[in-house]
Amino acid sequence: MSPIFAGFLASLIAGLATGVGALPVLAMRGVDAARQSLLLGFAAGAMLAASVFSLILPGFEQARVMGSDIADATLTMAAAVLIGGFAMSQLGALLPQMDSGRLAPVAGTSQRARSVWLFVAAITFHNIPEGAAVGVAFGGDSLRAGLPTAIGIGIQNMPEGLAVAGALVALGYTRLRAVQVALATGLVEPIAGLAGALVVAAATSLLPWGLGIAAGAMLFIVLSEIVPDLDLGVRVGQRGATAALAIGLALMTFLDTAIV
Structure with a gap:
């Protein structure tokens, strides 16, 4: 099997894991x-x-591997994070105020719908450098590097798929549609994986920037859109959200550090 095809196939499987992770929502009942x-x-x-x-952290390590010293690698990642946050803030400003007749099927959830769809966009965006990372690993004709990378990213994608689908179900979307959207967010990975395998050198040089920009986009969504909504819930007695945040943080930390 050629390294290019292997990179595409591995990133496709990793992307499909996003949809697999979303499957538990099919068993969910109503969401209050x-x-x-x-x-x-x-x-x-x-x-x-x-x-x-x-x-x-992977972006920082990649920059160091490429020859940057600690200061340059830190500046690269800091700049990329800021660019990602700014880009997502501009995307948020361009989004129309969603009403119950458009993207928010539950009356009174327009602000939450906006937050969730920005969240979906951020997850999709962050899957691009992940797919490229798989493609780069295989494109370098290194099964030893590529296989663990693909497996690790695939496992990480599963709770991300659950998070996307769960958030959409919370808005009132059908469970099947929520799973379909979650799957779609992962299908950008094989495209990026193929590109990464085809242009290994270029993809490698851009990978720290792609990872940092994706991180900035995700941090912006969490801190500006989701956390304020959770804070409102806590103030009206819905304190379980804090525990859920801690569980999500702990689970993904374990998957990110123990698997790859």
């Missing part, structure tokens, strides 16, 4: 306000951990 907060809390925790352990 308390469960909405739990699902979004879990998603926020998973995104915080993924931002640091899946994106910022």
